[in-house]
Structure formats: structure tokens, C-alpha cells
Amino acid sequence: MKQDAVSAIARDLAKQIEDFDPGVAARRVGYVTSLSDGVAKISGLPQVSYLERLEFGGGIAGFAMNLEEDSVGAIILGDYLKLSEGDEVRATGALLSVPVGDAFLGRVINPLGEPVDGKGAILSKKLYPMEKIAPGVVARRPVTTPLQTGIKAIDAMIPIGRGQRELIIGDRNTGKTSIAIDTIINQKPARNASHSDAGGEEGVVCIYVAIGQKTSRIAQVAAELSIHKALDHTIIVAATASDPASYQYIAPYAGTALAEYFMDRGRDVLIVFDDLTKHAWAYRQISLTLKRPSGREAYPGDVFYLHSRLLERACRLEESHGGGSITALPIIETQANDMSAYIPTNVISITDGQLFLESDLFNAGQRPAINVGISVSRVGGAAQIKAMKKVAGSIKLDLAQYRALAAFAQFSTDVDETTKKQIDRGARMMELLKQGRYMPMSIAAQIAIIWAGTTGHLDDIAVANISRFESGFLGFLDRSHKKLLGMIAKEKALTPDIESGLTKGIAEFKKSFS
Numbered sequence: 001m002k003q004d005a006v007s008a009i010a011r012d013l014a015k016q017i018e019d020f021d022p023g024v025a026a027r028r029v030g031y032v033t034s035l036s037d038g039v040a041k042i043s044g045l046p047q048v049s050y051l052e053r054l055e056f057g058g059g060i061a062g063f064a065m066n067l068e069e070d071s072v073g074a075i076i077l078g079d080y081l082k083l084s085e086g087d088e089v090r091a092t093g094a095l096l097s098v099p100v101g102d103a104f105l106g107r108v109i110n111p112l113g114e115p116v117d118g119k120g121a122i123l124s125k126k127l128y129p130m131e132k133i134a135p136g137v138v139a140r141r142p143v144t145t146p147l148q149t150g151i152k153a154i155d156a157m158i159p160i161g162r163g164q165r166e167l168i169i170g171d172r173n174t175g176k177t178s179i180a181i182d183t184i185i186n187q188k189p190a191r192n193a194s195h196s197d198a199g200g201e202e203g204v205v206c207i208y209v210a211i212g213q214k215t216s217r218i219a220q221v222a223a224e225l226s227i228h229k230a231l232d233h234t235i236i237v238a239a240t241a242s243d244p245a246s247y248q249y250i251a252p253y254a255g256t257a258l259a260e261y262f263m264d265r266g267r268d269v270l271i272v273f274d275d276l277t278k279h280a281w282a283y284r285q286i287s288l289t290l291k292r293p294s295g296r297e298a299y300p301g302d303v304f305y306l307h308s309r310l311l312e313r314a315c316r317l318e319e320s321h322g323g324g325s326i327t328a329l330p331i332i333e334t335q336a337n338d339m340s341a342y343i344p345t346n347v348i349s350i351t352d353g354q355l356f357l358e359s360d361l362f363n364a365g366q367r368p369a370i371n372v373g374i375s376v377s378r379v380g381g382a383a384q385i386k387a388m389k390k391v392a393g394s395i396k397l398d399l400a401q402y403r404a405l406a407a408f409a410q411f412s413t414d415v416d417e418t419t420k421k422q423i424d425r426g427a428r429m430m431e432l433l434k435q436g437r438y439m440p441m442s443i444a445a446q447i448a449i450i451w452a453g454t455t456g457h458l459d460d461i462a463v464a465n466i467s468r469f470e471s472g473f474l475g476f477l478d479r480s481h482k483k484l485l486g487m488i489a490k491e492k493a494l495t496p497d498i499e500s501g502l503t504k505g506i507a508e509f510k511k512s513f514s
Helices: 003-020 152-157 176-185 215-227 245-263 276-289 303-311 342-350 359-363 386-391 395-409 417-432 443-454 463-480 482-491 496-512
Strands: 029-036 039-044 052-055 061-067 072-077 088-095 097-099 127-129 167-170 204-213 234-240 268-274 325-333 353-357
Touching: 039 088, 072 245, 097 245, 127 245, 152 386, 152 395, 152 443, 167 176, 167 342, 176 204, 176 215, 176 268, 176 325, 176 353, 204 215, 204 245, 204 276, 215 234, 234 245, 245 268, 245 276, 245 303, 245 325, 276 303, 276 325, 276 342, 303 325, 303 342, 325 342, 353 359, 386 443, 395 417, 395 443, 417 443, 417 463, 443 463, 443 482, 443 496, 463 482, 463 496, 482 496
Parallel strands: 167 325, 167 353, 204 234, 204 268, 268 325
Antiparallel strands: 029 039, 029 088, 039 072, 052 061, 052 088, 061 072, 097 127
């Protein structure tokens, strides 16, 4: 039975009970006994449910959070300064929900589904609960379809699949948000096979949840997506730093409810939580105000469950359940690269892998600053096309060995020829994996240039010229061997014909490269 029909029956039944016993209506009314920092203590409401939506005076909403023996602790969604002790509170009988629908695409909304971009109202009658139980094991299927990010270092070494949860973790200002935005830009439908165009993950809906960010930064993200024509398939859920902690707390759940609407219709969804560190801070603030017992770093004991019940909702459904998927990219901010802190270790244990961005690499000019030794995808090659798996099979191990050898070689001027070749190849591959911000690459272009690096065709190119060679070679393929890039995208495997075409193409280009 559909959820709307069930809700209608419940409302009719409640009305019949009220008509029969007027005392029931009275038990749905309570009174505010105390107010502090967006939290209200309410007497009465003995029948209220956890997360049930409450109505305060002046059109201010809230929801039940603490169900105590003789009172209810409620979170206020709005300006609590307009309320006062003794105000009446009514229970609605409905769980906290957010409006959903295709009309939200291309819009910036707050966690209650209200537009904040000045583009007018959004008409939607469909509601989804902000929190619900994640699909069971029987309803899920294995993650085998790649979600191309357009970033060479990720698609080659740490592949992400549709339905996966891949953590992006690192210090402040190391490029975490840039990776997420690049991935969103790469989901726009491709116009052609040009290496300068996005990868074209057609049909992927993107949701960017900004938690505790500056309003100017969220506006900048929206502007970048608009410039790259990626806003039309994206919804931005904004809980800014100036918003109450309650908005920052419910923002990721509102974003996930929107994602589930599309997943239930067989669509593939990418959702970014930027970032869950600030989400945990907001929850800690609310919990301490509600006088919940605090534990490590003043967080309540259920802070692990806070993120696990959120990220468990990301999955890939069986065809019998619609076949949709939600891919989650949670972001966590560390301090001094400390991955062993409380919240980072919690989220690492919940997710299916992590991209660790290192400050030293970022400061050294490596973009993206991914530490390949610590970064991992627990889905791995299952979410990679055959061609990429073949050309990038050994690249991660080679780069990890290169970093160790390069550190060792600093203390010795005399290294053997084999070690020198490894270091030279690693330096070229590190340079090859550099990529500008908001410049995602098609999978065919990635395969072509990584093939050139792993097969030794760049060994005679100076490290300083690698970037120029890459740009020139991909431009040459785009102009003179466009069918070759089309074949790679179509076949998704490195056939002998494709390899011979790439060998011929790189030989031709080297004659003109100086």
C-alpha cells in the first residue's frame, strides 16, 4: 500500500477516535516549560512519537527528539526567540518530512525544502520522511557499475561504483570540495567525445548538501555548477553557518530523502555531504542542550549511529526493487592529518573506502593531493571498465613504491639503474595524474594518456613537459583520431586494434612535439 494512502487512513482513523473521545485531542496539546538555544522542553504530549513534527505558535515548526517520562525535548526549526514559556504546542501526528520531486532540480533549498535562491516557489505535494530504515540485504545488489568522476587519479586507482560510500577525508583547504564538484560536473550528459568535455554520466542526479558552510561559499559552488552547465541535474541543500544547529542537523537527512525519491524511480543519484564533521558538531550542540550524557570529546554515545543510519541508505537496488542507486561521498575534515580522531575513525569504519588528501602533497603542487598509499576503494576493480583496469593495474603499487624510493634516494646520490628507472617513471606518473580544478576528463581520454604513461611512451619526455605533452597528445587524438576515442568509449576494453591505433597515434604526435 502506498505511503500516501496509509497516511490518509491514519488521519481518518485519528479523526474518528477524536469524535468518539474528545480527550484524545486534548492529549495532542502540550505547553512549553523551558527554552534554550533552539531546544524546548514540553509538558504534556504523552502520545507523541520520536521525530514527530510539532507546531508551535507563529507558524514555527519543530520535532520531538527526547521522549522522557514526564516531558518531551523538542528541536525548534526556526527563530526560537519568538517563543516563550507557556506557549501551546500541537502534535501533528506526522513524521518530519521534506517535499520531493523533479521540480527541485537546479534549485538551492534549505533543509525544509523551501527555496533560498530567489527563483520562486517550488510546487510539490509529494513528501518523503527525513529518516527511514535503509533497504535490506535482499533488496540490494552488488556494486559493479562505475561512477566516473572525471579525475584520473581516482578513476584509475581508487574507482567508485554506483551505490558505494566513498569517504573524502583531509585537512582544511586540501581540495576535498573540489573533488566532489568535479564529480558532479562530470555527470552532465556528454556532447561529444572530446577530451575537454565531461565524461557524460547521463541520467545521474546530483545532490550537494552544504552543512555549516559560509553562504558566499555555497553561492560560489552554485555559480561554478551553473558555469559548467551542471546545475540543471543538481539540487543544493544549504544549511549555512548562520543557520541554527537544528538545520545543520537535519540537512543530510533531507538530502537523502530527496535522493531516495529519485532512487525509488530507478534513477542513479550522487549525494555529497560537505561535511559530516560540522554535522557531528551540530548534533553535539543539540545533545548537550538536551542534557544527554556526553562521552568522548563531549559527543553523545550514539554519534556513530548518527552517521551509520544516514550512510546505510546509500545502496544499489535490485531490478525487482526499481534498480536505482545512491552513491554517497561524505566529507570529513581532519586536524593535522589525524585520521585516528573520533569522528574520522567512525566514518571510515562505516564507508566502503576513503580518499585521503594530504597537506604536504597539496602544498607541493600535487592536485588532487591524494595519498595513494592510504586511500582505498573496497569495491575496487569491480567498478572499473576493462580498459581502465588493464592500463592502470599496477599504477597504484608503482606510485606507492616511488614515494618510498624517492624518500630513500634523497639520502644517497648513488642508486642502481633499476631504482633510478622506477623513480623516473614514478615522477612522470605523478606529474601525469595532476589535474586542474573543474576540468573532469572523459574516460576515453583518461585511458589514452594513462596507457601512454604505463607503457613507457613518456619515459623520454622531461618531467617538466609532461603536462604540455598530455594536452597536446589528447588534442591531437581529438583532431586526427577521433574515431579511436569513440572506440575506447564504446568497446570499454583495450582491443589489439585500439592499442595499435594508440601506438601509431603517439608515434605520429612525437614527431611534431618539441
